[in-house]
Amino acid sequence: MGTVRANRWIICVMLMLFPLISNGQGFGFLGIPLDTLLKTRTPRVDRAYITTYYRQLHLYALSDRQGYNMRVVGNAYSLQYKPNLPWALGLGVNYKWIGTELTIKLPFFGYTPERRGKTKPFGVTINLNNRRFWFSTQYQFYRGFYLSNPDVLQPNWFEHSTAYPYRNDIRSQTVTSRLLYQFNPLRLSIPATLLQREEQRRNARSWNLGGSFSYQYIRADSSLVPSGLVADFRPESRLLSLQSLSLGIDVGYTQTVIFHKRYFMSFTVRPGLTVLHQQTKTELNESASQLQAGWQGTASVTLGYSSASYYGGIYGSTTKVNRTFSKGLINTDADYIKLVFGKRIRYRPKGIIKQVPGL
Numbered sequence: 001m002g003t004v005r006a007n008r009w010i011i012c013v014m015l016m017l018f019p020l021i022s023n024g025q026g027f028g029f030l031g032i033p034l035d036t037l038l039k040t041r042t043p044r045v046d047r048a049y050i051t052t053y054y055r056q057l058h059l060y061a062l063s064d065r066q067g068y069n070m071r072v073v074g075n076a077y078s079l080q081y082k083p084n085l086p087w088a089l090g091l092g093v094n095y096k097w098i099g100t101e102l103t104i105k106l107p108f109f110g111y112t113p114e115r116r117g118k119t120k121p122f123g124v125t126i127n128l129n130n131r132r133f134w135f136s137t138q139y140q141f142y143r144g145f146y147l148s149n150p151d152v153l154q155p156n157w158f159e160h161s162t163a164y165p166y167r168n169d170i171r172s173q174t175v176t177s178r179l180l181y182q183f184n185p186l187r188l189s190i191p192a193t194l195l196q197r198e199e200q201r202r203n204a205r206s207w208n209l210g211g212s213f214s215y216q217y218i219r220a221d222s223s224l225v226p227s228g229l230v231a232d233f234r235p236e237s238r239l240l241s242l243q244s245l246s247l248g249i250d251v252g253y254t255q256t257v258i259f260h261k262r263y264f265m266s267f268t269v270r271p272g273l274t275v276l277h278q279q280t281k282t283e284l285n286e287s288a289s290q291l292q293a294g295w296q297g298t299a300s301v302t303l304g305y306s307s308a309s310y311y312g313g314i315y316g317s318t319t320k321v322n323r324t325f326s327k328g329l330i331n332t333d334a335d336y337i338k339l340v341f342g343k344r345i346r347y348r349p350k351g352i353i354k355q356v357p358g359l
Contacts, residue, residue, distance in 0.1 A: 042054050042055065043131070043198075044186065045131075045187075046186040048201070048202065049187040049200065049201055049202045050187065050199070050200060051198065051199040051201055052189075052199075053344050054096065054198075056197075056345060056346060057095045057345040058092075058095070058197060058343070058344055059091075059092075059093050059342060059343050059345065060091070060093075060312070060340055060341060060343070061090070061091055061092075061341050062089075062090055062091070062101065062339065062340050062341075063087060063089045063106075063338070064337065064338040065086070065336075065337055066085055066123075066334070066335070067085060067333075067334070067335035067336070067337075068082065068083050068085070068140070068142060068172070068333070068334055068335070069081075069148075069333040069335075070145065070172060070218065070331075070332050071331045071332070072224050072225060072233070072237060072239070072330055073329060073331065074225075074237065075232055075233065075234070076232060077149075077152055077232070079147060079149070079152065080147065081145040081146070081148070081167070082116075082148045083119035083144060083145055083172075084111065084117055084119045084146060085111075085119060086109070086111035087105075087109045087110075087111065088103040088104065088105055089104060089106050090103030090104060092342075094197070095347060095349070098356065114163065115164060116146045116163075116164050116166070117163075117166035117168065118144050118168075119143065119144040119145070120141075120142070120143040120144055121140075121141065121142050122140075122141040123138065123139060123140040124138070125137070125138040125139075130185075131182070131185035131186065133181055133182075134178075134179070134181075134182065134190070135177070135178070135179050135180075136177070137175070137177040137178075138175070138177075139173070139174070139175050140173070140174050141171070142172045143168070143170070143172075144166070144167070144170070145166075145167050146165060146166045146167070147164055147165040150164055152229065153226060153228065165226075169220050169221035170218075170219075170220045170224070171217075171218070172216070172217070172218045173215075173216065174214065174321065174332070174334075175214065175215045175216075176212070176213070176214045176319075177213045177214070178210055178212045178213075179210055179211050179212075180208050180209070181208060181209050181210065182208045182254075183206050183207045183208060183209075184204065184205065184206035184207075185206070187202075187204045187206075188200075188205065188206040188254060189204075189256075190254075192256065192266070192306065193256060193266040193268070193300075193315075194302070194315060195302065195304055195311065195313050195315055195338070195340040199306040199307070200264055200266070200306070201258070202258060203255075203256065203257050203258055204255070206253075206255075207251070207253055208252045208254065208270070209249075209251055209252075210249070210250045210251075210270065211247075211249050211250075212246075212248040212249070212250060212272060212274070212296070213245075213248075214274075214296075214321060214322075215244070215245055216242070216244045216321065216322060217241070217242070217243050218241065218242045218330060219240060219241035219242075220239070220240060220241075223239065223240065223282070224237075224239045224330075225237055225238045225239075235284065236288065236329065237329055238283050238284065239280055239281070239283075239329065239330070240282060240283055241280065241281045242279070242280050242281075242330055243278065243279045243280075244276055244277065244278045245276070245277045246275065246277070246294065246322075247274065247275050248274035248296055249272055249273060250270050250271060250272025250273075250296070250297075250298075251271070251272070252269060252271075252298075253268070253269055254267070255267060262306060262307050263304070264302075264303075264304055264305075264306065265301070265302065265303055265304075266301070266302040267300065267301045267302075268298070268299065268300045268301075269297075269298075270297060270298045270299070271295065271296075271297040272297060273295055274293070274294045274295060274296055274323075275291065275292075275293060275294075276292045276293070276294040276322070277290070277292075278290055278292065280329065292324045292325070292327070293325050294322070294323050295320075295325070296319070296320050296321055296322075296323055297319070298318070298319045298320075299318055300315065300316065300317035301315075301316055302314070302315045302316075309343065309344055310342065311340070311344065312341035314337070314339050315338045315339075315340070316336065316338075317335070317336050317337075318335045318336075319335075320332075321333070321334065
């Protein structure tokens with residue numbers, strides 16, 4: 001227990017040395033991009049393809065939700081464990097390098113602790129990039145999962161119960177780092193695909209090449225496989241803990257298509273190959289360590305509208321982690337969806353605000 005807490009605090013301290021949260025181009029602080037390190041130089045782009053609104057004030061409303069799915073692989077079916085995560089609603093503002101986002105949890109839209117139990121989440125993301133390179137690191141922790149397919153325990157489960165089976169003892173920690181190189185940085189706008197401070201004026205596409213590192217630690221006080229289902233799972237699947245380290249390389253493709261000048265669709269597909277080292281411990285007090293080949297992948301899509309005055313749309317992404325080509329024990333998926341509606345305003349700082357460096 002002490003080792004687990006120490007590992008978590010070491011990771012948190014390392015990330016908190018950079019109190020940054022991802023939100024698009026460059027450094028992010030409290031959800032705001034710091035893309036020029038307090039410099040006021042407008043990002044260099046091909047103006048026939050990209051319009052940048054870096055020097056305008058952006059006010060926007062947002063709603064977002066993270067999703068996470070942990071799948072324990074069985075012989076004929078899998079156990080699907082999920083944290084109970086709410087939608088959030090809030091407001092954001094940014095100007096040049098400074099700004100913030102404030103959000104609150106929405107107590108509806110499927111967020112029902114009385115049915116799915118309570119989850120304690122914690123996450124930090126660091127995002128550093130320029131036009132050609134993009135580096136990101138994310139730490140995500142969850143405690144408290146519910147079994148989203150309880151019919152595997154008992155057919156017609158909800159004829160006998162109104163709540164999902166809940167496990168407060170299950171914990172998951174994931175650290176993922178990626179470095180990407182984009183081959184067409186002046187004509188394809190990544191901030192525009194993220195519903196931020198640029199507008200893609202013409203169709204553009206780009207290949208990208210990347211490398212990745214991930215660490216995952218999943219544990220529980222008792223087996224992840226309930227005792228009544230042990231016959232349907234391999235003995236090594238009756239896990240108390242799983243640690244994995246992976247190194248990978250991926251090749252991706254991004255394209256943005258413009259409709260009627262202001263509307264656009266952008267999508268990214270980035271599959272990759274990994275070398276995965278896993279250490280496991282089962283309820284039978286058996287420990288194992290193995291090196292396996294595997295794969296991972298990320299995909300995202302954006303539907304949006306952008307003009308000199310208004311912008312907005314919907315962004316969604318999904319990431320596959322911990323996939324092996326054979327004898328997989330646990331697979332995880334991380335999903336994210338965000339809705340944005342914003343207004344661009346011509347603005348010149350005055351008074352105290354004007355004294356802030358870079359404004």
